Amino acid sequence: MGVTRIKHPSHGQHYLLLKLPHEPYWCNGCMGLGFGPCYECEHEACGFYLHEECANAAPSTSHPFSKCSLKFHYNAPQGDARYCDACGEDVSGFVYQCSHKHPHDYHPRCLKLPRTLTAGDGLILQLRKELPSKCLRCGRRETSNRIQGWCYVSSPDRYCYHIACVKEMILEKWRKGYFTPDGNVNEANNLALQTFNPSREIALPGGRSSSKATQIWRKAATVIMVIISALFGEPSALISVLVQYWLSS
Ligand SMILES: [Zn+2]
Ligand SMILES: [Zn+2]
Ligand SMILES: [Zn+2]
Ligand SMILES: [Zn+2]
Ligand SMILES: [Zn+2]
Incomplete structure (x- = not known):
């Protein structure tokens, strides 16, 4: 080939x-x-x-969630601290920006996020501009930097996560050194992995009995895994195992 x-x-x-x-x-x-x-x-x-x-970013583009006409830049022309209006993360390189006075910014990858994702057992997640219910990770509708931020939500609106929050879950693990620079699992953090408490990581929708809660929780973990694949690309087997480990007990 x-x-x-x-x-x-x-x-x-x-x-x-x-x-x-x-x-x-x-x-x-x-x-x-x-x-x-x-x-x-x-x-x-x-x-x-x-x-x-x-x-492969095209010189200009548009997105159904935005009325702006977006132009590609190697660096945002309207500078200072900029955040992606989709994922809430910093913009510090390639970006699509509109020409409004208070411009909108989007990472090229964020504009290509699939509109729908299918998690195992036929659960469909939809990309939405606005949260129909609170994000199950942060409990809010806005992201921490006060950008609304897009979300993935399953219908009937049970599992709703900011893409910012799912992104942050992974980046936080990275910053804490769960990966070595070459992407392997950091041995020194094995203890941290063993004592990792998943119930603190993922809030569950609704109050449920504990066996029911486990079921719902497993589904939430599947949902998050599918969103992670959409955000970062399909993880290698190793990363996938690692993430599953964080998400499950
Ligand atoms: Zn080179
Ligand atoms: Zn705009
Ligand atoms: Zn983004
Ligand atoms: Zn990139
Ligand atoms: Zn959130």
Whole structure:
């Protein structure tokens, strides 16, 4: 099978190859984390990666959730501290921005999030601009930086999570050193993993008896896992096991 090989202006000196990396990577375009297929510099020593969506970002785009006409920029022209209106994370690289006085910003990857996701046993999650109910992770409708932020919600509106909150679950683990820089599980944190209390991580919808609660909780974990795959790309087997471990007891 042929290898997809491109040149990209952000790293014009070398070719980039489309690869499925064994490890999580940080995209040198949007500066976000990724697990799935990406473009990697053919010279591994560069350690240069781009999300597929960042490498193939069109010069302009639109999104059904936004009335703005969005233009691609390597760096946001209207500077200062900017947040993605979809996921609430910082914008510090590739971005789509509108030309309004108080512009909207979106990561290229966030604009490509699937409108629907299917979790096991036929549960359908829909991407929504506004939360129909409180986020089960943070208990609020806005994200911590007061951006409304998009969410995935199952119908009938039982499982509702900000994409910001699911993203933050993973990034928080990263910052706490659950991964080594090469993406492996950090041995020094095994104890932390063993004492990890999942019931603190995921709030359950409604008050339920404990066996029922376990069932609902398992479903919540499945839902979160599907959202994680949409946000970061399909995780490798190792990361997948690790995340399942965080989510389950
Ligand atoms: Zn990116
Ligand atoms: Zn290179
Ligand atoms: Zn706008
Ligand atoms: Zn975003
Ligand atoms: Zn939330």
